[in-house]
Amino acid sequence: MTMNIKEKVIEIGRNARNAANILANISSDIKNRALLQMADEMVRQTGHLVSENAKDLDYAGKKGLSSAMIDRLTLDEAAIKEVANGLREVAVLPDPVGKITSMWRRPNNLLIGRMRIPLGVVGIIYESRPNVTADAAALCLKSGNAIVLRGGSEAINSNVAIVKILQEVLRNVGIPEDAIQIIPVTDRAAVGVMLQLEEYIDIIIPRGGEELIRAVVEQSKIPVIKHYKGVCHVFVDVNADLDMAQSICINAKTQRPGVCNAMETLLVHKDIAEKFLPVMAEKFRDAGVVLKGCKETRTILPDIEGATEDDWYEEYLDLILSVRVVEGIDEAMAHIEKYGSLHTESIITRDYNNSQRFLNEVNSSSVLVNASTRFSDGFEFGLGAEIGISTTKLHAFGPMGLEELTTTKFIVYGDGQIRT
């Protein structure tokens, strides 16, 4: 790393902090105007964005990237329209900043409240999708936070072009353009510098595979909000509605198998396993899902492969599912506690007590009754947006929306009170 890169990244951090101090007090009206103009400007400059994206696609082709990766990298007219619509949706979300979350009066007549304020500067480290650049910038802008973006090297031209457009709009509406910045170099060492800037960056949100996230956590001096993986479970209880159980299991596994809230392990009560598993296995076979079972599962489904100890910890992100027969809800919850990732778990049951025990006792960030694990997502939960998912309990646990990009300060109205 040349000294230049280090200095450049430090300068970006310092400028972000200065911009954040101003942005914290900019009105919702102006932030919303910026978001709507950004949407228009992205669409107006479609030609330019497509041609900058072509440079990235060209390089990706030469590097022999997979077609799935090239797909994620592509910014065509339709993708740009979608990004623009995302910006417009953020504009209509309620602004969390300045909201008084509660207020109470003390016996000495002090009136005390908690007011939402931005966290300050958010660092986002992500992989190839250039749409994240605009999405994340919009959520941070709306919540009054400055953002420092560090995208994948494959998307550098696209990302820089998007940020330039966003900054033009910031200048137009009178917001410091350093409120949205990107690390403009692909040098890996720049990430290392960024992760040391605890003075300037308040929180790091990595978005990508487990390997990326572990590398970020390992290096960072700044708090990291993250989930490593989603080993999500569905437990089919003895008296479940079996039609509902089938529909939810198929949905949880196959509706989008490559995402973190897809089911990875199915737990089945022993007293319905003989009835449920053969039907379910057929449906999974039709859907192209490969099963791996515990010993009891394989006495019922002798054709499937055995699950190893490692399988219970595995996030397949694919049409593969491990299946285990359990004694009942206690063994199901013990399995989830041992092998789970604190992400999302669902029980399918008609038993009132078991539904309540599952909701109360399972320690994961999202716990569902009679619904697909695929719902654990900021949009589906009604948070309006999602900046990430946390499976650690400090600050935020589960899907994070705009409110999770803020904290609260105490405000106190007095009339001369002193402490005695």
Place this chain on the structure above:
Amino acid sequence: MTMNIKEKVIEIGRNARNAANILANISSDIKNRALLQMADEMVRQTGHLVSENAKDLDYAGKKGLSSAMIDRLTLDEAAIKEVANGLREVAVLPDPVGKITSMWRRPNNLLIGRMRIPLGVVGIIYESRPNVTADAAALCLKSGNAIVLRGGSEAINSNVAIVKILQEVLRNVGIPEDAIQIIPVTDRAAVGVMLQLEEYIDIIIPRGGEELIRAVVEQSKIPVIKHYKGVCHVFVDVNADLDMAQSICINAKTQRPGVCNAMETLLVHKDIAEKFLPVMAEKFRDAGVVLKGCKETRTILPDIEGATEDDWYEEYLDLILSVRVVEGIDEAMAHIEKYGSLHTESIITRDYNNSQRFLNEVNSSSVLVNASTRFSDGFEFGLGAEIGISTTKLHAFGPMGLEELTTTKFIVYGDGQIRT
């Protein structure tokens, strides 16, 4: 460090995690019964506690500790009664665990809520006061968290004796006794081991001087909730009620100068400085406060010492106060932003717009109008208790009560919903 100490600390962490998993689902009734019994038992075993405390006092005498430190260390009958009353007060506080903070229905009929759950295992690292042992253990127990205590070596016999009593009660009421544990050795290396146990401890709260806190942050792999210092400001605006300003300034500086929410810097509007400062200076002189002033202050109060650049950053924790004359609210807020510690600031004013600007724009964790900075405290704010104060924005900002020892998980009631 012998291998034994390392293994012992790791075992304490592992046992705490196991206890926390059980404690998370223990009812308020049982936790409250434990707290009340702990209070009774502490009083009943006063003789034993006093004699264990005598060993610490004896050693402290031989080591030549200051009388202030010996005072803090002493557990006599009165101090033990006070601790017991503190435990009884925690018993009557509302239990945050299981509280549904909000609940909403989605268009697809999913009913989604956020439920408060404990953080898990809390590590407390503190200095000489043995009362912290019982206070912190009570707050963690009430909020469903296991606690690992690491007290100062001066208080080791007192702390171990207190924890033994608390554990006896836990056993009696059927709570795992590992829910409250103390590192029973004074070897400094034990802290280093404790701070690496991210698998077992969820949060570290250091309580003590800036030096202790910096050492903990430097070593810890676990998130640390802390404030380094409190450089608290009072800004006396041009149209302040000057009687109120005097009473608040005296209270904020002298009511207890050695604590973090005492005023350290007084900012005075230039247009009232000539009227306000001479009267105020006399009152400060009577109260034994030494002033250090900016150039403008010294033209009005020529007898006082000059304040250096370092003085503006200083937390005196003593009867010393730096004084600066400012142009107005903008310069006051700029001073606070540059030199402040995000702890507590107060404006004394009769101007509506300035009161609102100060509350909205000052970036500190507690911002007051017309009240003493000494109120920024969990009890005074009405949180019922205080486990610490945070001046970093993640998770908690400002005084932390029982709720700040919890997080929320999402709970979802469905009736067969799948995602399309």
